[in-house]
Amino acid sequence: MKAILEFDLPEDRHDHEYALAGLDALLVIDDLLNEVRSAVKHNSGRLAQCDILSLEVVREYLVGRMDERRLPELV
Numbered sequence: 001m002k003a004i005l006e007f008d009l010p011e012d013r014h015d016h017e018y019a020l021a022g023l024d025a026l027l028v029i030d031d032l033l034n035e036v037r038s039a040v041k042h043n044s045g046r047l048a049q050c051d052i053l054s055l056e057v058v059r060e061y062l063v064g065r066m067d068e069r070r071l072p073e074l075v
Contacts, residue, residue: 026071
């Protein structure tokens with residue numbers, strides 16, 4: 001099975017860039033979720049000084065939006 005994406009450049013340049021950046025965007029979201037998890041569970045990491053309740057709200061929002069958009073989980 002194969003999946004081939006084709007773009008008519010330069011007209012579809014933005015769509016092409018979005019497709020290429022998809023994995024990077026998922027990695028950024030995953031990093032943020034890991035930072036939130038570290039702050040909430042261990043009071044460590046870059047977000048340790050943030051309010052835990054606010055971080056939990058951010059986490060729930062991100063996870064909910066990822067589910068709504070059916071974004072894949074990183075393995």
